[in-house]
Amino acid sequence: MAIILNIETTTKNCSVSIAKNGETIAIKELNNGNYSHAEVLHTYIESVIKEARIDVKEISAIAVSKGPGSYTGLRIGVSAAKGFCFALDKPLISVDTLKALSIAIKIESGHIIPMLDARRMEVYSAVFNHKYEQVSKTAAVVITEDSFLEFLDKGLVYFIGDGAKKCKETITHKNAIFIDDVFPSAKQMSTLSFEKHKKNDIEDVAYFEPFYLKDFIVIPEKKKKPTF
Numbered sequence: 001m002a003i004i005l006n007i008e009t010t011t012k013n014c015s016v017s018i019a020k021n022g023e024t025i026a027i028k029e030l031n032n033g034n035y036s037h038a039e040v041l042h043t044y045i046e047s048v049i050k051e052a053r054i055d056v057k058e059i060s061a062i063a064v065s066k067g068p069g070s071y072t073g074l075r076i077g078v079s080a081a082k083g084f085c086f087a088l089d090k091p092l093i094s095v096d097t098l099k100a101l102s103i104a105i106k107i108e109s110g111h112i113i114p115m116l117d118a119r120r121m122e123v124y125s126a127v128f129n130h131k132y133e134q135v136s137k138t139a140a141v142v143i144t145e146d147s148f149l150e151f152l153d154k155g156l157v158y159f160i161g162d163g164a165k166k167c168k169e170t171i172t173h174k175n176a177i178f179i180d181d182v183f184p185s186a187k188q189m190s191t192l193s194f195e196k197h198k199k200n201d202i203e204d205v206a207y208f209e210p211f212y213l214k215d216f217i218v219i220p221e222k223k224k225k226p227t228f
Helices: 035-050 072-086 097-102 184-197
Strands: 005-008 016-019 023-030 059-064 091-093 111-119 122-129 134-142 157-160 176-179
Touching: 005 035, 005 072, 005 184, 016 035, 016 184, 023 035, 023 184, 059 184, 072 091, 072 176, 091 097, 091 184, 097 111, 097 122, 122 157, 176 184
Parallel strands: 005 059, 059 091, 111 157, 157 176
Antiparallel strands: 005 016, 016 023, 111 122, 122 134
8 A cells, every 4th residue: 555645836836635545535735826835835744644644654655746837836845855755764756747737637639738837928838638648848838829739720729727827818729728727736646646656666865856947047136226
């Protein structure tokens, strides 16, 4: 039996779950429009462990959503996951954020394009078919009216994630379907982390780094003109 603690902090949704053999048995998450992860993450971890009625020593592995996503959110989630791995001497499993987001919906045909908000009209995205097989590489994409035409011209395309909302007015193809209020969640991580656990597909805890996709850029404040 595998009991896995799943941690998702790549967006404004702070989400934690406990899964037993790939089935979520306890979950706690908060999406209040702010990045509250540093304040609530460890409290949520304690909460799901209590709700699942397990001893922390029963946890088989720690899984973390590896990105892409918010730089700060990724650092917080990965740091917490590593801390538990070292403290409990448990393996670390990384889960692709966009893959986990894609399985939040079920379709019989067409494609799913999970999108995470980047800057301006840019999103982090990938394309998955109805079997959840990735058919395009993960990339930072600047959205235009011609984005993803090779898939839209073939059939229905379902856009999900916090990056999809801002694309509605730009992508107006008749086959484009936008699904609101879908965020990466530790619930969808449960199946994927269990599959990796069965294959012993684990990370080196000491050297693992999140998948940032882009370098973190600090925008300096404008210098104020001196007043005399």
